[in-house]
Amino acid sequence: MYGRQQYETKTPENFKNPFDGQLDAENRWVKMSKMIPWEEYEEEYAKNFTEEKGAPAKSFRMALGALIIKEMLGISDRETVEQIKENPYLQYFIGMESYSSEEAFNASMMVHFRKRIGMELINKINKEMVKKFEGVVSEKKENEGQLLLDATCTPADIKYPTDIEILNEAREKTEETIDELYKQIQGKEKKKPRTYRVAARKDYLEIVKKRRVSKKERRKGIKKQLQYVKRNLSHIEKMIEEGAKLEKLTKKEQEELVTIRKVYEQQLEMYAKKTNKVENRIVSITQPHIRPIVRGKAGKAVEFGAKISASSVNGFVFLDKLSWNNYNESGDLQERIEEYKKERGCYLESVHVDKIYRTKANRAYCKERGIRMSGPRLGRPPKEVSKEKKEEARSDERVRNAIEGKFGQGKRRFSLGRVMAKLPETSETVIAMNFLLMNLSTLLQKTKKKTKSKKL
Numbered sequence: 001m002y003g004r005q006q007y008e009t010k011t012p013e014n015f016k017n018p019f020d021g022q023l024d025a026e027n028r029w030v031k032m033s034k035m036i037p038w039e040e041y042e043e044e045y046a047k048n049f050t051e052e053k054g055a056p057a058k059s060f061r062m063a064l065g066a067l068i069i070k071e072m073l074g075i076s077d078r079e080t081v082e083q084i085k086e087n088p089y090l091q092y093f094i095g096m097e098s099y100s101s102e103e104a105f106n107a108s109m110m111v112h113f114r115k116r117i118g119m120e121l122i123n124k125i126n127k128e129m130v131k132k133f134e135g136v137v138s139e140k141k142e143n144e145g146q147l148l149l150d151a152t153c154t155p156a157d158i159k160y161p162t163d164i165e166i167l168n169e170a171r172e173k174t175e176e177t178i179d180e181l182y183k184q185i186q187g188k189e190k191k192k193p194r195t196y197r198v199a200a201r202k203d204y205l206e207i208v209k210k211r212r213v214s215k216k217e218r219r220k221g222i223k224k225q226l227q228y229v230k231r232n233l234s235h236i237e238k239m240i241e242e243g244a245k246l247e248k249l250t251k252k253e254q255e256e257l258v259t260i261r262k263v264y265e266q267q268l269e270m271y272a273k274k275t276n277k278v279e280n281r282i283v284s285i286t287q288p289h290i291r292p293i294v295r296g297k298a299g300k301a302v303e304f305g306a307k308i309s310a311s312s313v314n315g316f317v318f319l320d321k322l323s324w325n326n327y328n329e330s331g332d333l334q335e336r337i338e339e340y341k342k343e344r345g346c347y348l349e350s351v352h353v354d355k356i357y358r359t360k361a362n363r364a365y366c367k368e369r370g371i372r373m374s375g376p377r378l379g380r381p382p383k384e385v386s387k388e389k390k391e392e393a394r395s396d397e398r399v400r401n402a403i404e405g406k407f408g409q410g411k412r413r414f415s416l417g418r419v420m421a422k423l424p425e426t427s428e429t430v431i432a433m434n435f436l437l438m439n440l441s442t443l444l445q446k447t448k449k450k451t452k453s454k455k456l
Helices: 028-035 039-046 060-073 077-086 088-093 109-116 119-134 163-188 197-208 215-241 251-273 329-344 360-368 387-412 424-455
Strands: 146-155 291-297 300-313 316-323 350-352
Touching: 028 088, 028 424, 039 060, 039 119, 060 077, 060 088, 060 109, 060 424, 077 088, 077 109, 109 424, 119 316, 119 424, 146 329, 146 387, 163 197, 163 215, 163 251, 197 215, 215 251, 300 329, 300 387, 300 424, 316 329, 316 424, 329 360, 350 387, 387 424
Parallel strands: 146 350
Antiparallel strands: 146 300, 291 300, 300 316
């Protein structure tokens, strides 16, 4: 049940503090609370709750505020609850009327918050928040502004996958499934299937403990693990025929079994064809949505996570696209420019991108609309380049570095460098939340500068 609140503007003065004095209006949490349009999205959040029964749900401000606190401070779900319980500023930020020494909600609610507040809603809030600060007027005629575009990968929290590692994990999980299913038919005078787990473990360690393994040895080890997994899967099928029920396994165990069957098929295909490529390759049994993203960069030729495209305007950054499969980001340029025109009423003066975006089609599109694209023209470079052109090229690169800096901020300061969420929808929420936090940080800096300039 979702209890809709009658919102009144919360100010530090009317927050009931058990200690002497009032909340400081210059505190960062108080300032950030004024930047976010909480009330505008309360109705949209309420659509998650269709039933009238049950305990009253937590408000949208509490849900989003808790997620912001977690990502801003870089702490766990449990620690987030503890920090809110101890800090009156955080309680004010999530919309509480007065200080309370009790938990505002259980730590398990954080998962539900991430599921209910999806990526699309966070992106809406992010754009609306920036739009209000900038006071965007969509009635311009001449081209104006600069747009920065780039793409990156947001690595997930998984162990670096190898064929033998994932097969060994699949084998161990099928052994656990056999143990659980055997409990259901144990009293029917059925012998427990032999899994050869000791021998299988020994074969696995014989490969992974070696400092250097030849291709022949690795291939032999993969073959053995494939045979063990195949035998275990056949045992599971036979046990189901004899009366064991998969429905009695947990939902997670059932999903993992489906994934293991797919992993076995993929690994068998790659083994037979002597290749390491297969369509929609699974690299994690617990997170089967993750795909290898080929980056081709020094030190990180391949990353495992979601690929994202982002844009930056006036120092603010926005998440434009997220995909768990690799894609060519050059196709995003025209769509993003049209979105800019729709939002601001005019086309850009210039767009700053790297080499992959500078296709013939994108150049023709920009030229037709009077948009200057950064970077050299297509074809053979000229023999002589004027000083003006060289300076323009250097200036374009300096401008484009801003979005690279935003990716660095997201990966070093926030959690884009390692996304800890496990489900695809919660991971998407966490990634989108990072862009919201980067813009909140920028807004805080800009408001500080405004305050200082007024005092001077």
